[in-house]
Amino acid sequence: MLEGERTVTIPAAAADVWAVIGDLAGYPAWHPFFAAVEVVVRDPQGRVSQARCEHPTPAGALRTELRLAYEEHTSLEVTRSAGDMKAMAASFLLHPVGDGTAVTHRIRVDPGMRLGLLLRGPVEERVRERILTGALDGLAAHLRARG
Numbered sequence: 001m002l003e004g005e006r007t008v009t010i011p012a013a014a015a016d017v018w019a020v021i022g023d024l025a026g027y028p029a030w031h032p033f034f035a036a037v038e039v040v041v042r043d044p045q046g047r048v049s050q051a052r053c054e055h056p057t058p059a060g061a062l063r064t065e066l067r068l069a070y071e072e073h074t075s076l077e078v079t080r081s082a083g084d085m086k087a088m089a090a091s092f093l094l095h096p097v098g099d100g101t102a103v104t105h106r107i108r109v110d111p112g113m114r115l116g117l118l119l120r121g122p123v124e125e126r127v128r129e130r131i132l133t134g135a136l137d138g139l140a141a142h143l144r145a146r147g
Helices: 014-021 024-029 112-116 121-146
Strands: 002-010 036-042 048-055 062-071 075-083 087-097 100-110
Touching: 002 121, 014 087, 014 100, 014 121, 024 036, 024 048, 100 121
Parallel strands: none
Antiparallel strands: 002 100, 036 048, 048 062, 062 075, 075 087, 087 100
16 A cells, blocks of 8 residues: 655645646646546536546556546545556645645555555655655646746
8 A cells, every 4th residue: 555645835826726736637747647647527617527547657657547526726536446556546635825825645545466566665665755746846846837
């Protein structure tokens, strides 16, 4: 089981952070765990509610089908509904702080038996860091680039 949580404060308004986090189709531009996103279903508000994704790993690309649940401007919950991993749940939680936004990213992945054999010791820690730190660093860099 791969689990982790990290919080950073990003010097951007919550609405700007939400605009990036709430756009799963744009994740390959900033999130290192997303190589490709194919939108399958959008909800009545036009947000992605189901997508097929490809995730780069040292052992090759993983494919997942994800379902998304939104609490507008507050949280995004993502769960695996099909694919190479046994189970996956992730979330982004936003909280305005002064002139910025505190963003908490949580992950919980059960890679299953076959992939789990590859995710041991230092490899597991590198993957966790890549997902958590890479996502939050990528998000902050993406927001800075947007101005």
